[in-house]
Amino acid sequence: MQGQGTFNLPPAASTIAPAYDSLFYFIYWLSVFFFVVITVATIAFVIKYRRKKGEAFKLTTGFCHNTPLELVWSVIPTLLIFVIFIWGFQMFMRYWVIPGNAMEVRVTAQQWNWNFKYPEGASREILVVPKGRPVKLLMQSVDVLHSLFIPDFRVKMDIVPNRYTSLWFQADQEGEYDLYCTEYCGQKHSRMTTRVSVRSESEYRKWLEENSVTPTGDVLYKRYGCNTCHSLDGGTGNGPTFKNLFGSTEKMSDGTMVEVDDNYLRESILDPKAKIVDGFEPVMPTFKNTLSADELDSLIDFIKTQAE
């Protein structure tokens, strides 16, 4: 991570962040001011007008109204509130209006992983962007609500199934940053996180080229988290092992027997709920929207090589 944050806010690594921080600290110092006024007044009154031990109740002043005072504490906060509202709205407009020249990265959110598709065709689980160029994330979810949050860029937007939402930022410091899912999305919500890597334009180009060729199956097996449920050594996890899977004959939960061939593998990955292997829960997510055709081929080849 690059740069230093302040006590309240993380490093400001995007162009919108410094503006954000000014508004934040404006409200912050106003709040400190009002808090101190209220607390000091309270404590001072309590000390000054404290009832002595054993002192009998007496009649106190009937002071319960003072127009100038009341006007002051109604009008001043109202004016401040207006300033803050307008300032906050202007900030929001900066988030909302996406620069026309922004480079577009497509984001697919899925329980519990991220996929980023780059303009030149590469597709990865991490977000890599060039420094100093506006980037637009065009986001969709294939299952439930998610939300993409990069604290150091001060950006966040919900991702809603069945529609696109988008956000933009321009990173202006090279470095590595956290990216979180911030809309609760079930079991592994807190593991639905990844990295943002901001690189120089030339580094970014180089990275894109390296990633434009489809990686081999063993890389994809880990990248898409198949390894969290499927072992290669015969052990049973959440899902069946890949060892000696191809070519075997398996019993399904409805009692039918199925021979494991290419088409069965393809179906199992794209539409896992179509046939459920006997003895397992239907917990596997679909990879229909995450895998490119080439990646699917590599994965199937990889599973095939796990059979002797």
Place this chain on the structure above:
Amino acid sequence: MYGSSEKNYLTYPTGVKSWLFTLDHKRIGIMYLVLILLAFAAGGFFALTLRLELFRSGEQFLDQDTYNKFFTLHGAIMVFLFIIPSIPAALGNFCLPLMLGAKDVAFPRLNLASWYVYVLGAAITLYSVAMGAVDTGWTFYSPYSTQSGGEVISMTFGVFVLGFSSIFTGLNFIVTVHKMRAPGMTWYNLPLFVWGTYATAVIQVLATPVLGITLLLLILERAVGIGIFDPAMGGDPVLFQHFFWFYSHPAVYIMILPGMAIVSDLIAVHSHKKIFGYKLIAYSSVAIALLGFLVWGHHMFISGQSEFSSMVFSFITFFIGIPTGIKIFNWVTTLYKGQISLNTPMLYALAFIILFTIGGLTGVFLGALGLDVHLHDTYFVVAHFHYVMMGGTVIAFLGGIHHWWPKIFGRMYSELWGRIAFVFIFVGFNMTFFNQFMLGSQGMPRRYHDYSGFYKTDLFERYHGFSSFGALILGVGFAIITIYLIASLFNGKKASDNPWGGLTFEWATTSPPPTENFSYEPVLKHGPYDFDKVLPEDI
């Protein structure tokens, strides 16, 4: 524990049946109090467990499924079983008729029915917990709630039933305030506690049905797949959020208005001073209740609702801040030239002012459109609403309990232990939640079981660890309160009728009051806060 010679509402009539079928608002209030405190203990247990799990990064002793269920249960129990009924149903039930100089609420049977509906709702919720609970978060956001495993139907049904209990209470209070005031008691002679409870009751009656409908739709969605919310069936998940917050934002005021109401009374009585700006405090409760219906969208600035709606919601949200601010200034000014007793209820009232101010001011950050983008769904929000709900409502509730305890049970608790426990609560609360503001603005998302493996893990761990430590201190505070309050029932000093020198009707009758509340026909002779004209012995 009570001499059989005394005949008051507690001692007479006797027998379990006389309690279970009682129509006495005071007994119903106590029966509510018992269940509500049990719910608070359950919710608190989950909270403490969550805090211990978060003490360090990585998994400690709760796996992710259990963690997700626990935070859902913590939220659902605290909101629906504890905080919404807390002040109105327990203290309100006890105090409202007494303060009005009435014998009972307008509809005593409906009152008892509301208690049984609460019991039913709680039982269904408990069943749901026993059958495996839910992991959707107390907000039940669709489509996760339509797809997730678990007991979503029974849980939402429990909450649906609880809603009716809340509506019954609200309805009862509205009619009671309109119809049962003692002779001479005009609206401007109502104690502010009554004003606040009244404003709350209006929201309870108007907003709760929307929650009912929403939950019913959710149940239908799961049971028969009608496709209103789940996009997989052609529905709209953002619609669910609109429905949900249409109730749940006003519900925030169901929770806080009674707290403000208690504090208005406590500040006046214990500083022995006419309340500053009576009418403004009363009207601001009503203003908050009404405006509260128009701000639900501020929970959804980045949910995909239109930017224009976000702007309008942000604008109205700020406006609700103004009556709130005015109340705070009025309370502080009331202290000026008073005769202030720093006893336990007053300590809570003063703590309320300070903590609620923090809660309110941090709301300004979240109401500002641009700022909310970064802060939304982080611990900043968690800290903010705990300052309002716990630093506000729960602290006021504790103040109220200590204030009316002598009236309710006729016994005094140990003042010394009261103050000691207060220190634990105040310090523990701030240690738990203040650093969560920084935790959140630094980026820590809420509802995270595990925060290991991030660049920010070390930073998060420092704040989380401190927070968990604070939660333990808070827990000790509550344990102390439980002990000395229960002990006071057995060996507490007998309370006088008017231990704090209040001027409202409840202090004019005996402690505890007789079943019919007053042994005479109360007639209003002075305003509720006329400390400039009337001495306590003359009420």
